[in-house]
Amino acid sequence: xxxxxxxxxxxxxxxxxxxxxxxxxxxxxxxxxxxxxxxxxxxxxxxxxxxxxxxxxxxxxxxxxxxxxxxxxxxxxxxxxxxxxxxxxxxxxxxxxxxxxxxxxxxxxxxxxxxxxxxxxxxxxxxxxxxxxxxxxxxxxxxxxxxxxxxxxxxxxxxxx
Numbered sequence: 139x140x141x142x143x144x145x146x147x148x149x150x151x152x153x154x155x156x157x158x159x160x161x162x163x164x165x166x167x168x169x170x171x172x173x174x175x176x177x178x179x180x181x182x183x184x185x186x187x188x189x190x191x192x193x194x195x196x197x198x199x200x201x202x203x204x205x206x207x208x209x210x211x212x213x214x215x216x217x218x219x220x221x222x223x224x225x226x227x228x229x230x231x232x233x234x235x236x237x238x239x240x241x242x243x244x245x246x247x248x249x250x251x252x253x254x255x256x257x258x259x260x261x262x263x264x265x266x267x268x269x270x271x272x273x274x275x276x277x278x279x280x281x282x283x284x285x286x287x288x289x290x291x292x293x294x295x296x297x298x299x
Contacts, residue, residue: 141291142268143169149284152271156192156254159184161208163193166266186213188227191240191254192267198235199262202228216245239285243274250274253281255288258296268292 139155146153146169155167162184187193187209197205205228214222234240243251251274259265268291270284 139167141295142167145169145268145270145287145291146171149270149287151284154192154269154271155257155266156190156196156269157266158196163187163190163196171271185246186210188213188222189216189245190269191234191242191252192269194227194231194234194240194242195254195256195264195267197231198256198264200231205231217247239289241281241285248274251276251281253285253288255285255292256296257292260297266295268295 142153142155145151150172152171153169154165157164157166163186165181165183165185168181185193187197197208200208206224209224209227214224214227216222230240239253239255241251241253246252250271252269252271254267254269256264257266257268268288270288272281272284276284
């Protein structure tokens with residue numbers, strides 16, 4: 139929790155620690171950013187896995203059958219009514235598992251993108267994610283810098299990741 143709070147103070151962005159709870163993406167701890175831009179990010183909030191960058195990382199390493207068992211058709215419908223294809227979501231999960239981070243833009247709302255990295259409890263076992271929620275127009279350079287910062291912090295919390 140201290141790491142999430144520190145990350146928010148250092149970057150000015152909203153930071154979160156997220157985990158799987160009862161098969162749902164859950165914000166375990168959230169720290170608001172310092173800029174006037176704010177998002178709704180409440181501790182305990184549960185969100186469908188396909189709506190988030192963190193969801194893609196939390197499911198990395200699971201096989202298709204396990205993912206299908208955790209994701210309902212309703213979970214694939216975004217707040218604005220768009221429907222994600224399950225095959226695209228599964229491809230995103232595989233990519234996130236390989237790259238070790240995930241960025242999603244405009245899924246929960248039209249104004250934000252989420253940058254997420256895994257926190258490992260054992261080699262290859264994603265226990266949680268650390269993420270930053272930033273304005274959708276954040277530059278590629280700033281996004282890359284923030285991902286690097288997130289990776290360093292998450293590595294410090296990970297066990298054998």
